[in-house]
Amino acid sequence: MSYDGVYSDKVMDHFMNPRNVGEIEGASGVGTVGNAKCGDIMRIYLDIDDDGIIRDCKFKTFGCGAAVASSSMATEMVKGKSIQEAMQVTNKAVMEALDGLPQVKIHCSLLAEEAIHAALWDYCEKHNVTIEGLKRPKNDIND
Numbered sequence: 001m002s003y004d005g006v007y008s009d010k011v012m013d014h015f016m017n018p019r020n021v022g023e024i025e026g027a028s029g030v031g032t033v034g035n036a037k038c039g040d041i042m043r044i045y046l047d048i049d050d051d052g053i054i055r056d057c058k059f060k061t062f063g064c065g066a067a068v069a070s071s072s073m074a075t076e077m078v079k080g081k082s083i084q085e086a087m088q089v090t091n092k093a094v095m096e097a098l099d100g101l102p103q104v105k106i107h108c109s110l111l112a113e114e115a116i117h118a119a120l121w122d123y124c125e126k127h128n129v130t131i132e133g134l135k136r137p138k139n140d141i142n143d
């Protein structure tokens with residue numbers, strides 16, 4: 001079976017050369033989410049300044065290639081953005097930016113959206129603030 005064309009060039013690029021891999025020490029918010037079905041785990045670190053701008057974002061993913069590509073793209077999309085703008089980085093937006101994902105891999109991009117939300121949730125809890133429209137993701141497995 002050939003896999004030619006299953007994944008877009010952008011997905012392959014972000015899978016082969018993922019951006020923003022790593023950790024942020026003393027991050028403003030850290031979010032870890034897991035998908036119970038495939039067992040994949042994604043963690044996102046956010047560094048947010050006093051004006052609510054996301055200065056840096058890093059990720060670690062124990063997961064499939066689509067999850068790696070999705071987290072790489074998602075971190076690129078939230079960097080330098082305000083918290084409200086980061087809330088617009090949905091799995092749909094990530095998928096569009098990646099020029100699509102196969103149907104069976106859509107949940108992988110959802111993990112990226114949830115990891116951002118979990119990190120923002122952690123930020124809110126640590127800083128005693130609320131973000132309009134933010135709910136704790138159901139797959140949040142932050143300790």
Ligand code: FES
Nearest residue numbers: 038040064067108
């Ligand atoms: Fe689970 Fe991709 S198969 S995140």
